[in-house]
Amino acid sequence: MLIQQLVNGVLLGTTFALIALSFNLVVGALDRLNFALGETAMVSAICAALLVSQADVPFVVAFVLSLLIGAVVAALTYLLSFRFVSPKYHTAPILSSLGVGLVITSLVTRTFGSDQRRVPTVLEDVRFELGPLVVTGDQLIILVVAALLTGLLYVFLNRTTWGTAIRGVSDDADTSGLLGVPVQRVILLTFVLSGALAGASGLLTGLSFHTVSPFTGFETTLTALMVVVLGGLGNITGGVIAALLIGVVETLTVAYVSATFRDLLVFILVAVTLVVRPQGLFTRQSGVAARV
């Protein structure tokens, strides 16, 4: 059933695409990686899963809350690990955001326990069969929501004043400041957006496996890093393509080789890419490339 596995892989890839988009937004704004984004996704997913399974909150409401929780956590991460760190210290935000990630994980396990949480099926009765190919209602939700969020982000970045300001700051923060753009607020907005995307990605990943664990945060960060590096750091389109590719590779590895080789094959793929094309499959748009 190769075709079914390919479809499953692409669906897994769409959730990776959201988290990669989330990383790339921050890379664009600040040329820094936020290593707490995986945990941001996890805490949003855990909270949403608890609301849905324990408090019978409708999935739509829980989803909106996952966006909000992600946004708030990312804003706090910005204030705690980035805002007041001198730009001279390139590695400091890596360590401080890793630290925030550890704090999030231990706060979650202390508050909610270390159990895995169930994400119940949303569209139980919906099921599409195209010959041998089966797409469940939940898979459809993941696909539609991921596509919708990506589309909304695209429109926001390209059609609004604040979106243009984000791209301006990403291109050249000092010059944007001279034009009257409040650079710090634009960077905060970028973190908020990236956090909302991470939150959505966390819950949608939970929906695809019907479970979320409080210990997957760093794993998510690692996967996102693989995607971002493969697609070219800061390249939004490259990130989406690399996400789909890695989703397919992971799914095929689990289906035809062994689940234990899943990450290994992805790491090998990324390592080979880095040797052959150190800039990733796609390069970052001109103008910014010089600063990375």
Added chain:
Amino acid sequence: MPALQLRGVTAGYGRITGIEKVDLTVAEGETVALLGANGAGKSTFLRAVSGMIRPWSGRVVLYGEDVTGQRSDRLVRAGMAHVPEGRRILATLTVEENLRLGAFTRRRAGTVDEDLESVLTRFERLRDRRAQKAGTLSGGEQQMLAIGRALMSRPRILLLDEPSLGLSPLLIGEVFDLIKSLAAEGLTILLVEQNARQALGVADRGYLLTTGSVTLSGAAADLLADPGIIESYLGGRGARS
């Protein structure tokens, strides 16, 4: 009330002093040239004025308001626009997006489309290229874009940092004609230039910066008429850069 006033401003990077105890005044409606060779401290001066670095001591007063060390976006709100050295256009954004970003502080004023139209009327070449990525423009067009982008904030005072740098003599002439017509429209201009003859040609007054301090100031015509000054400080015919 002067448009811009610097009182004893000292600023620099790290432990290196860039400018020391600089006093300078630009009156409303006036065009003032700040002249100096490479490394005389012109860039430090402008960065201190436009809030990119915080002065170590002294005051920067803009229309009577103390704005020392204020962030760039606050200064834009207070009426100052800065055209940075080397144009610094946002290469990955389109020409129109560059211009619209120049009006960021006025985004709720409801006159952005109108201002865009008037800038495009002034720079017709930009109109044809408004949907193009700004990085694809020629050097002269980029300078026009950088100035047009600054005008989008409807400034009361315009700071121009080396607008003639890297342009052909023909384009340099165009840029100075533009400065002259902006001044004639009543805009207050502070022009920082190496190209002394051209700058003094459009300015009312001039200041000479030598190794971080103002060593000479006076009416532009007087400075131009003094052959000794041109020879010893400003490099012969002044067109050298």
